[in-house]
Amino acid sequence: MSDAHKLLVLAGDGIGPEVMREVARIVHWMSAHRGLKLEITEELVGAASLAAHGVPIRDEVIELARQSDAVLFGSVGDPAWSHVGFDKRPEVAILKLRKELELFANLRPAKLFDALIDASALKPEVVRGLDLMIVRETVGGIYFGEPRGIETLPDGSRRGINTEVYTTSEIERVARVAFDLARKRDNRVCSVEKCNVMESGLLWKEVVTDIHKREYSDVQLSHMLADNCAMQLVRDPNQFDVIVTGNLFGDILSDLASMLTGSLGMLPSATLGPARADGKRNALYEPIHGSAPDIAGKGIANPLAQILSFAMLLRYSLNRGEDADLIETAVSNVLASGLRTGDIMSPGMARVGTEMMGQAVLREMEKLA
Amino acid sequence: MSDAHKLLVLAGDGIGPEVMREVARIVHWMSAHRGLKLEITEELVGAASLAAHGVPIRDEVIELARQSDAVLFGSVGDPAWSHVGFDKRPEVAILKLRKELELFANLRPAKLFDALIDASALKPEVVRGLDLMIVRETVGGIYFGEPRGIETLPDGSRRGINTEVYTTSEIERVARVAFDLARKRDNRVCSVEKCNVMESGLLWKEVVTDIHKREYSDVQLSHMLADNCAMQLVRDPNQFDVIVTGNLFGDILSDLASMLTGSLGMLPSATLGPARADGKRNALYEPIHGSAPDIAGKGIANPLAQILSFAMLLRYSLNRGEDADLIETAVSNVLASGLRTGDIMSPGMARVGTEMMGQAVLREMEKLA
Ligand SMILES: [Mg+2]
Ligand SMILES: [Mg+2]
Structure with missing residues (x-):
């Protein structure tokens, strides 16, 4: 496994774990069919880490992030922890990661899927x-x-x-x-x-x-x-x-x-650190949307921004542009076919939940591959 | 004439004098038919002042501005003076006015005329x-x-x-x-x-x-x-x-x-200074567009932003909201009738020059009054 890329997965709070599950589905398939070799570690951050360990992020997790080829981040934030002291807020997890890994360059693509053009x-x-x-x-x-x-x-x-x-x-x-x-x-x-x-x-x-x-x-x-x-x-x-x-x-x-x-729930982002001794950069990928506690656990969250964050990770940290293209094209085709989660729903489209959307993307990837 | 409002008119360079002429038409009519009492002084600023007096604005003009109830400004700037030292650039006229009169509040309306909605x-x-x-x-x-x-x-x-x-x-x-x-x-x-x-x-x-x-x-x-x-x-x-x-x-x-x-050439602005001893504020009104030297002197400039700047002046410095409404409604109706200067031209509309546009607004005001 020494040629495997080290990936740290931090699903976080709210809808984070739900949408991350749909990425896991894609990772699994890519490992089986596209020769993707990942050595994955999962850790708690945010309110989840506060509940388990009393801190928004442990130092070991930051060290793990530093030694990874990429971090795939979900989202942090939970109303239950909004009135505690500043250093105990779930959001500290992402702030600390950015600071400790010196993530100085934030990449924000604004890409419009043709099927969603009316949302603009x-x-x-x-x-x-x-x-x-x-x-x-x-x-x-x-x-x-x-x-x-x-x-x-x-x-x-x-x-x-x-x-x-x-x-x-x-x-x-x-x-x-x-x-x-x-x-x-x-x-x-x-x-x-x-x-x-x-x-x-x-x-x-x-x-x-x-x-x-x-x-x-x-x-x-x-x-x-x-x-x-x-x-x-x-x-x-x-x-x-x-x-x-x-x-x-x-x-x-x-x-x-x-x-x-017009569709903020669709957008991924990346944050990159300085070039390391091994020529790579520390890098963290996350959707721009938050933890959306109001809809967490209901199975209705849009997983596409998290999936597209993983596509960015493939492209920019693992240099697997073709795999990234495959995901992005699959997302585009699924949207063109009329499937929509609630946040991007419009008249005449078919409303689906988190899991059906994730599965539809994977089926489309299988078709395209 | 002691109850007259003191107005300083600084037409400036480029299209400034042309579009100001259309305001003069309206002022003249309002004096005759709406009881508007203005004591108007006209002065040179910008390249025009540089040519006549060797400076972008004379101290006397700044003093006049200070003692006016409002300043109606055109635009300054001339490519012929773009390579001189900083303090000899025509733009210094407006910068100095802002500074000397302490014009600290810039008012920028973004108002859309329904007839121009397609330009957005x-x-x-x-x-x-x-x-x-x-x-x-x-x-x-x-x-x-x-x-x-x-x-x-x-x-x-x-x-x-x-x-x-x-x-x-x-x-x-x-x-x-x-x-x-x-x-x-x-x-x-x-x-x-x-x-x-x-x-x-x-x-x-x-x-x-x-x-x-x-x-x-x-x-x-x-x-x-x-x-x-x-x-x-x-x-x-x-x-x-x-x-x-x-x-x-x-x-x-x-x-x-x-x-x-979508129509920057249509927009007026105001800049206000601190309240004075007489309860009024120093105030300068100007279109947001520049002197447009490329089309100056051709009679094709859009006079509406300058006219609308005068409407703002009536509303905010002279407290004549009804007169301002009259002008704004007239502009709206003229646009609805299909008249357009080149900068806002669109298919099926009637292209007119500066003077015809100004006259159309005045005719409409006469009709409405
Ligand atoms: Mg921001
Ligand atoms: Mg600006």
Whole structure:
């Protein structure tokens, strides 16, 4: 088993375990029929870990994650644990993983399945074929910069302060992720900042321009101001391939891009760490949806974002692009056939539960393979 | 003439003078038929002022602006002056006005005329009836905070820094503008920040909540995170009445909201200063479009954003809401009748120039009055 990829599976809370079960079905089939070799470890995180071990995530689990080739994460969060101290909240599990593994690049694809085009608020002719990727820097920028805080002034009034900081190396490493990604896609990167009014944006633009020249001149690079990017995402989202930007702009623009699809419950994501000694990167894959405690345990959750997160994992951490394609095409065909979970239901379609949706994807994969 | 309102008209460069001429037509008619009393001064700004006086704006003009009840601004910018030193660029005229008059609140309506609904990238059923207003703080926040700059570190790499700062009083005064506006509209304010990750946002939320309780409890107040607001503007923009937010989020969200209409050339804006001793505020009204030097002098520019800027001026600085309604209804009807300038032209409509469009609006006003 030494040539097997080490996979850590953290299903978490709420609908996490249910939707992860549908991924397990696919993993099982791929192991039997596609030569996929995985050495899988499953662990508790979030409220599940709090209940069993008294902490949202154990140090051993973080160490396991560090030594894995990839982490497949479900979702954490449980109303029963929402009023405990900050360090005991289930969400700490994912925050700690991101921090300890230095997961600095968040990849958010906004891809529209043709069968779901009516869910978008945008006109079909504007949004059809949407397939862009936002790479957001996630451990730097204004959400982490010092000094920060609220101070009381001599006259009793107050002042709130946050600091945006970016260094050459922080910008370089996230830019490299974006350029590498673009090479596997349509080979275009658009770098987004506010260099017209912010020095941190000016440095961002200079560093991206410089590394492009030195290492990625085969990739097409453009620059755009963040406010214009928000406009262009609405006006003509299909102009973009890969967008790379800082923490704050990425926070806003990736959510905006997701909403263009109209189906947030469908979207996967990845977060990557620095290159390791073995040439690989720590990487965590998770749906952008939460633990949805209101529908947990009812067998009605949409498993597709979790399944698509696994497809991203295959593509970006295991370099198995064909397997990823197989899953994505199967999902697309199942949706085209009219099957829908409740969250993406529309008139005339057939409503199914979590398990039937998972099985339908697997049957379609069998057909396509 | 002592009961006349003092109006300073700064047509500026490019299409500015052409589209301002159509406003003059309306002013003339309103003076004759609606009892509008204006004491109008016209001055040069931008490239026009550079050519005549060697500066983008003279100190006397700024003083005039300070003593006016309102400033109606056209647009500045001219490619002939784009390569001179920063303080000689035509754009300095508007920057100086904003700074000297302390114009801290930018009002950006995103209003969709039904006749132009097809220009939006959003589905008609999502965007129909859109009528929201974004109030953006414009003299504080991260675009102005200190420390700022790019420094070189000992190892030769660099670090870019910007600082977001907001004080109680800066937040209070822009919140008041938003609440006052809401009372003239649908009486709802949504305050937008990132209080979950930024202390400056936390203070923003606390101060807005506090002033609402003390002075505006009759207005409906809600709070939203900036990334969610970007999503909601696409998903269901009609949920909003007035949005109030800081400089950076306002920069992005106001452009996003404008783009929802699909017709940027139609949109006016206002920028307000602090309350003066006479109870009024300094205020500047201008279209969001630029000087469009490529089509200047051809008589084909769309005058509607300039006309609608004047309508805003009537409503917010002169308290003549009925006159503003008259103009806005006339514009709406003219568009419904099928007249279009080139920038908003669509198949089956009648293409007209600047003057014919202006005259059509005036004829419609005469009919309606
Ligand atoms: Mg976000
Ligand atoms: Mg902007």
